[in-house]
Amino acid sequence: MSQELSIKDIAREIYVILYSKRKNEQRIMIRTYFDANAEEPIIFVQGHEEIIRQFLLMATIFISITTEIYSITDSVIAGDNHIVSIDAIIKYRLPLKPILFRQEIELRTITKFEFNEQKKIVRHEDIWSIKDLLENVPFMGWIYSYFGRKSIGLITNQLVEWMGTRSL
Template structure:
């Protein structure tokens, strides 16, 4: 059974992380439970229609979306459910001129699908680093990498130092 789920995961992943909008809708209608949820660091949606809209949006705004799968693993969890995880590098190509901006966003992503006893996906979670995303954004990435993170670190250090002195806590 787990090999079948890995095959389903490979097929679903190949279609969702691409520009194949019609196939995305079909694959979600076929393999996702009606009330499935999709979670990412910045979004949460529920239901097939909302999940379809999320992937339609991504496929629309980028020139290309490609994925390179590194590994697929699975495990059994309570209630006759299986979790299949896909570790992949997903590349999103922006419609920008490469002279001024970086044209491609690369995100190392762990996609976790929870399958119920009927082999339907009830939960889809994409895990990726916001830091990695921001660092690949045109212009913003450089500012964030070289100034933003260091500035926040210095601000927190100074804030903690001030709080400690206010409450009489010796450093």
């Protein structure tokens, strides 16, 4: 007797395949579990083929993609739709020599899948920190960490001081 998978179990299975190098399984997962009109709002792609191409691009660019899931939460929204949120670390390994550059980009993400009544994903969104991304991009991370953040801090502090003394 087989037990039906919960929406959280389905989301976990989809997530692990999407954020991997398993291209054939990605195609199958997207065609099976994504609604024909599903969308990804950040890069605004819609439909099976466009979504498949986005994940195939990631699987092609990186040497490896691994995930570490911290938590999965599920909430019911209007009707029988569910939002499943996955809090995880995704590690993207770059095809670079580690002499000057970091070879791995580690990005903490919150992935949201919105499932309809038929357990099909109608919307997929990844939420991540621009700070985390910039700090992990080869060479850019060093510039951002040591110059960008400090410079912006100095400039904003000077603006606040200047504006504070002008309003007296």
